Amino acid sequence: MALIDDTRALLADLIAFPTVSADSNLDLISYAADRLAGCGARISIMRDETGRKANLFATIGPDRDGGIVLSGHTDVVPVDESEWRSDPFVMREADGLLYGRGACDMKGFIAAALAMAPRYAGLDLTRPVHFAFTFDEEVGCLGARQLVEELERMEMRPSVAIIGEPTEMRIIEGHKGCYEYTTEFTGLEGHGSLPDAGVNAIEYAVRYVTRLMELGAELKTMAPAHSPFDPPWTTLQVGRIEGGSARNVIAGHCAVEWEMRPVRKSDADHVKRRIGAYCEEVLIPAMRAVSPAAGIRTQIIGEVEGLEPASESEARAIVAELTGANTADVVSFGTEAGLFQSLGISTVVCGPGSIAQAHKPDEFISIKQLQACIDMLTGLEGKLTGQARR
Secondary structure, three states, rough: OHHHHHHHHHHHHHHHHOOOOOOHHHHHHHHHHHHHOOOEEEEEEEEEEOOOEEEEEEOOOOOOOOOEEEEEEEOOOOOHHHHHHEEEOEEEEEEOOOEEOOOOHHHHHHHHHHHHHHHHHOOOOOOOEEEEEEOOOOOOOHHHHHHHHHHOOOOOOEEEEEEOOOOOOOOEEEEEEEEEEEEEOOOOOEEEHHHHOOHHHHHHHHHHHHHHHHHHHHHOOOOOOOOOOOOOOOOOOEEEEEEEEOOOOOOHHHHHHHHEEEEOOHHHHHHHHHHHHHHHHHHHHHHHOOOOOOEEEEEEEEEEOOOOOOOOOOHHHHHHHHHOOOEEEEEEEOOOOOHHOOOOOEEEEOOOOOOHHHHOOEEEHHHHHHHHHHHHHHHHHHHHHHOOOO
């Protein structure tokens, strides 16, 4: 069977697993593990604390440092079937396009990697190839965070990672991080006619948000020289505020959902340090002067490191050679790439499909894009065997 035909069949199977982030991905992980084990891969399945989610890390080739990771997330965003022209979990082909939830984001890349596994297994590899399939990327890169912690404990360390997010096979060498939080304010309810007798959680939330906006203005003055991002500075924004029960009741609770997109980790550390000090030194003492039970608690929804462009990048050089690209770009969306980079692994993002199709009804990937990905992964054989590309 031609590689493109095998990839299409594999993609149909992968789409059929409804791996929405809220649900289990174990059936897909088991399917991929069986496929890779059949090629002689060494398999490691790492479950989360609930036992309902798992990462898969598999290796073909020698047991040594310096391997190349092919990485993709297995979860997909939810669907509203009424907005789809066909069943989102049954692959449909029309006019050279393959439709289905996760087709481009990012089961197309996973299917191509699995299709290549038997070929890699048949080669005399001098450098290992690793397959890393993760859970819960769409809700905070939770699986990749667990995976890199496991990799850090391993004696064997890969040197290159290719994250196959949909980039239309362009090389992406940088993106901002994505740090998401919910900050909850617990006050003291009371009658609206006696505001000094209570602790109005909404009022303290407003003061908190005002301080966040001041920090956001500071960040605009801290943009690194020659930053390639648009905008070039770390951004901060509030997405949702919820609190109170009625206009004549002192609000006893309020929640603020906010995020920042750091250009560099030090910016995020600056914001967390400054807003934390404001809470501990100003807001909380004022709240507890009225009610000792009052307080502020911030829940970390996700802290996903950005991918910082590197002046020297083995991953960029390899993928440029394989794709023929002579430029590398940055993007606004986030990926798991920064987590791999945090281990000292040279990392780029490059995969089939367009991000413009992700998270939408009738998501699709073109067969042409899948073929371009297969061509890149076929060219990778020379890097794994130490032979010049033919």
